Amino acid sequence: MIHILVVDDEKPICDLIDINLSTAGYHCRCVQDGLAAIDLIEKENFDLILLDIMLPGADGFDIMEYIRPLKVPVIFISAKSDVKDKVKGLKLGAEDYLVKPFDALELVARVEVVLRRFHKTETILSAGDVTVDTEARKVMRKGVPVVLTNKEYGLLVLFIQNKNVALFKERLYEKVWQDEYIADSRTLELHVQRLRRKMGWEKNLVAVYKVGYRLEI
Amino acid sequence: MIHILVVDDEKPICDLIDINLSTAGYHCRCVQDGLAAIDLIEKENFDLILLDIMLPGADGFDIMEYIRPLKVPVIFISAKSDVKDKVKGLKLGAEDYLVKPFDALELVARVEVVLRRFHKTETILSAGDVTVDTEARKVMRKGVPVVLTNKEYGLLVLFIQNKNVALFKERLYEKVWQDEYIADSRTLELHVQRLRRKMGWEKNLVAVYKVGYRLEI
DNA sequence: ATCTTCCTGTCAAGCAGATGACAGACAGGA
DNA sequence: TCCTGTCTGTCATCTGCTTGACAGGAAGAT
Numbered sequence: 001m002i003h004i005l006v007v008d009d010e011k012p013i014c015d016l017i018d019i020n021l022s023t024a025g026y027h028c029r030c031v032q033d034g035l036a037a038i039d040l041i042e043k044e045n046f047d048l049i050l051l052d053i054m055l056p057g058a059d060g061f062d063i064m065e066y067i068r069p070l071k072v073p074v075i076f077i078s079a080k081s082d083v084k085d086k087v088k089g090l091k092l093g094a095e096d097y098l099v100k101p102f103d104a105l106e107l108v109a110r111v112e113v114v115l116r117r118f119h120k121t122e123t124i125l126s127a128g129d130v131t132v133d134t135e136a137r138k139v140m141r142k143g144v145p146v147v148l149t150n151k152e153y154g155l156l157v158l159f160i161q162n163k164n165v166a167l168f169k170e171r172l173y174e175k176v177w178q179d180e181y182i183a184d185s186r187t188l189e190l191h192v193q194r195l196r197r198k199m200g201w202e203k204n205l206v207a208v209y210k211v212g213y214r215l216e217i
Numbered sequence: 218m219i220h221i222l223v224v225d226d227e228k229p230i231c232d233l234i235d236i237n238l239s240t241a242g243y244h245c246r247c248v249q250d251g252l253a254a255i256d257l258i259e260k261e262n263f264d265l266i267l268l269d270i271m272l273p274g275a276d277g278f279d280i281m282e283y284i285r286p287l288k289v290p291v292i293f294i295s296a297k298s299d300v301k302d303k304v305k306g307l308k309l310g311a312e313d314y315l316v317k318p319f320d321a322l323e324l325v326a327r328v329e330v331v332l333r334r335f336h337k338t339e340t341i342l343s344a345g346d347v348t349v350d351t352e353a354r355k356v357m358r359k360g361v362p363v364v365l366t367n368k369e370y371g372l373l374v375l376f377i378q379n380k381n382v383a384l385f386k387e388r389l390y391e392k393v394w395q396d397e398y399i400a401d402s403r404t405l406e407l408h409v410q411r412l413r414r415k416m417g418w419e420k421n422l423v424a425v426y427k428v429g430y431r432l433e434i
Numbered sequence: 435a436t437c438t439t440c441c442t443g444t445c446a447a448g449c450a451g452a453t454g455a456c457a458g459a460c461a462g463g464a
Numbered sequence: 465t466c467c468t469g470t471c472t473g474t475c476a477t478c479t480g481c482t483t484g485a486c487a488g489g490a491a492g493a494t
Contacts, residue, residue, distance in 0.1 A: 086320075087323060116310075165352050210480085368481075403482085404483085407443090407482080
């Protein structure tokens with residue numbers, strides 16, 4: 001299930017977006033206040049954020065700067081149609097910028113473009129001789145099925161979605177365990193080890209000292 | 218150098234786009250005909266394609282379907298502002314859809330969003346024969362990977378981001394160690410020394426007496 | 435030039451902390 | 465009950481960081 005956060009101070013607009021995205025099969029959460037939004041974003045793992053610019057509490061640009069390190073994709077949705085605002089939003093790292101009033105179908109289409117870009121909707125992932133069918137939750141290596149536990153599977157998907165990117169331990173832990181990372185526990189390392197063996201990734205899944213791990217393909 | 222293909226039957230619009238993207242540092246190639254575009258796309262490796270919809274030869278949607286397997290990112294640029302067209306274009310796999318007439322700055326900003334997403338830019342730093350992929354935390358010299366420790370890596374990034382600028386020891390220490398600099402310790406100098414050797418920078422990374430270091434490229 | 439003083443480069447060694455490997459404990463489901 | 469998946473604890477090993485000592489070099493004063 002894909003979780004989308006809608007941040008807009010006008011309740012009717014939130015509801016409108018909610019209805020359309022829910023119909024398209026996504027789960028929405030709405031907030032009207034900027035500071036509340038930051039709180040929520042840090043606590044929960046959203047797949048996408050729709051962000052209004054003029055907000056009480058903290059404005060959209062502030063929120064964007066604040067949450068940028070989290071790498072959650074953002075689409076700005078604003079009544080401000082000035083090119084300067086659009087450019088500012090996009091330069092801040094947003095994936096798109098929609099001007100209100102917008103057509104609901106276009107919104108859904110653009111949301112799906114972003115989700116597609118982030119490989120959230122692709123059901124077949126692959127890396128080297130490994131392929132993953134996320135819908136069937138099946139993993140194949142050289143055409144041979146591999147049985148993975150839940151945690152191993154979660155790690156695998158994250159690594160494949162981030163090939164050749166160094167992933168921080170904190171991020172891995174938060175995504176797979178949805179919990180705070182405890183530094184003096186061997187848990188994460190243990191599961192990485194098992195994944196390495198099962199996938200034959202002894203050489204590919206390398207430890208980045210003091211940082212985390214990286215899958216090299 | 219990033220190569221962008223512009224497909225539009227109106228020469229003045231091609232020129233306008235060309236001027237703006239060239240100014241932003243990209244290389245443009247223009248074609249007016251749909252079939253010619255398909256030819257070019259198959260022969261050359263473009264990083265991005267700007268595609269008009271109404272074209273002689275083959276229309277933009279046809280081209281899109283045809284080249285989709287190549288996975289080259291596409292932005293539609295069309296006078297057709299109907300939501301149905303937008304949705305069709307985006308569903309076909311395009312990364313964005315701009316309606317003519319558009320603002321040149323917005324075009325450049327949106328082009329950069331797409332390039333950013335496809336890792337064509339921004340995460341790669343370079344200085345001389347050294348390149349750094351900040352996302353993968355990987356360093357290459359003359360195409361050969363170099364293994365650096367964390368502190369060495371931190372220093373390297375700082376130096377490359379400040380080519381030909383003298384950096385104070387205090388600043389280096391604070392950035393890499395996030396700590397107060399202790400003058401009577403050889404720590405910083407030692408790491409600089411190791412970095413010099415690993416990168417072959419014996420001549421380039423010079424000590425600035427009583428101040429710090431400067432990377433000369 | 436010569437001297438003094440401070441700064442930088444170099445080496446070896448030691449230490450703290452991170453990783454890998456393994457055994458065993460624990461909980462929940464068949 | 466057993467079995468599977470997950471977590472904890474321990475130990476050996478390895479890596480990266482720091483320290484201390486010392487030689488050589490630069491800058492400024494004489």
